[in-house]
Amino acid sequence: MDDQLYIQKEAEMLYQYMIDDGETFKKPKQIYHQIFKSIQSSVACECGGLAHLEISEQEVKEIIQKIVDEHPVSLIK
Secondary structure, eight states, rough: OOHHHHHHHHHHHHHHHHHHHHBBBBBHHHHHHHHHHHHHHHHHHHHGGGGGGGSHHHHHHHHHHHHHHHOOOOOOO
């Protein structure tokens, strides 16, 4: 699996967990940040950190934002 697909699948899974758990946030940026931090941790365990991926940190953030924005759920309260 390439890095972009890995990040996409990871972000989708984490976002679904947030929805299933009924988490709430004040701003969309908090959702993006929490997913990014979780991905950052899992990538650190799996391959030594974001620096070892073939995509940039900014691309990771864009993937996360795209997933959240394309699947709107009212997690903002």
